[in-house]
Amino acid sequence: MIEMKDVTKKYTNGTAAIRDLSISIDQGEFVYVVGPSGAGKSTFIKLMYREEKASNGDLKVADYDLTKIKNREVPYLRREIGVVFQDYKLLERKTVYENVAYAMQVIGKRPREIKKRVMDVLDMVGLKHKARVFPNQLSGGEQQRVSIARAIVNTPQVVIADEPTGNLDPEISWEIMKLLDRINAQGTTVVMATHNRTIVNTIRHRVIAIENGKIIRDQAEGEYGYDD
Numbered sequence: 390m391i392e393m394k395d396v397t398k399k400y401t402n403g404t405a406a407i408r409d410l411s412i413s414i415d416q417g418e419f420v421y422v423v424g425p426s427g428a429g430k431s432t433f434i435k436l437m438y439r440e441e442k443a444s445n446g447d448l449k450v451a452d453y454d455l456t457k458i459k460n461r462e463v464p465y466l467r468r469e470i471g472v473v474f475q476d477y478k479l480l481e482r483k484t485v486y487e488n489v490a491y492a493m494q495v496i497g498k499r500p501r502e503i504k505k506r507v508m509d510v511l512d513m514v515g516l517k518h519k520a521r522v523f524p525n526q527l528s529g530g531e532q533q534r535v536s537i538a539r540a541i542v543n544t545p546q547v548v549i550a551d552e553p554t555g556n557l558d559p560e561i562s563w564e565i566m567k568l569l570d571r572i573n574a575q576g577t578t579v580v581m582a583t584h585n586r587t588i589v590n591t592i593r594h595r596v597i598a599i600e601n602g603k604i605i606r607d608q609a610e611g612e613y614g615y616d617d
């Protein structure tokens with residue numbers, strides 16, 4: 390599902406945020422990406438959905454070769470990748486329903502299909518009854534559930550989450566994790582950057598540790614915890 394070979398990302402100011410990194414993530418895996426602040430986790434994630442371009446190396450995501458992808462193909466790639474951010478990034482002037490529907494409208498889905506699918510995913514995240522409210526009338530956990538609904542509404546092959554529980558209380562974080570686990574159980578690959586050791590050590594999945602733009606450890610699910 391995700392193949393990186395000798396990928397380097399150098400920002401224009403000369404910072405090499407990712408250095409000669411190689412990794413393979415299979416369809417259906419759940420992978421945590423951990424590491425200290427500034428290690429390169431967000432950059433690693435941004436490379437996957439083409440928010441940033443690799444400076445060197447080969448990168449394939451969901452059947453797209455990102456070294457060869459044309460700009461007009463990027464929206465098609467993004468249909469296969471749902472992204473969840475720490476700060477939710479919802480559109481404040483749109484309702485919950487509209488926020489989720491928008492992801493389908495931009496790819497030209499028909500209104501009738503949109504209505505059914507949006508209500509189905511809102512039901513899945515437990516927010517069908519909040520469809521008409523605006524994001525600022527929701528708690529942080531509810532906003533994150535809306536953003537997860539938006540990420541999965543086009544049934545992507547991969548969901549990428551950058552610190553999805555970073556702004557949430559522990560109790561609410563577990564709810565978000567349960568939701569991501571459910572999405573994963575339905576066959577969607579999940580890649581999640583996190584600083585939360587309790588989560589990583591409790592809900593076990595493969596763990597990739599990044600430091601200075603390199604993978605320093607790649608620990609299969611079932612191996613001992615993330616303890617440094």
Ligand SMILES: Nc1ncnc2c1ncn2[C@@H]1O[C@H](COP(=O)(O)OP(=O)(O)OP(=O)(O)O)[C@@H](O)[C@H]1O
Pocket residue numbers: 400401402404405406424425426427428429430431432433
């Ligand atoms: N747009 C940018 N331009 C220049 N340098 C950048 C840019 N974005 C990130 N960096 C640098 O690249 C390195 C990796 O940053 P990145 O945000 O990927 O780390 P991170 O592991 O996600 O950190 P955090 O846990 O604090 O979010 C850092 O040194 C950072 O300062």
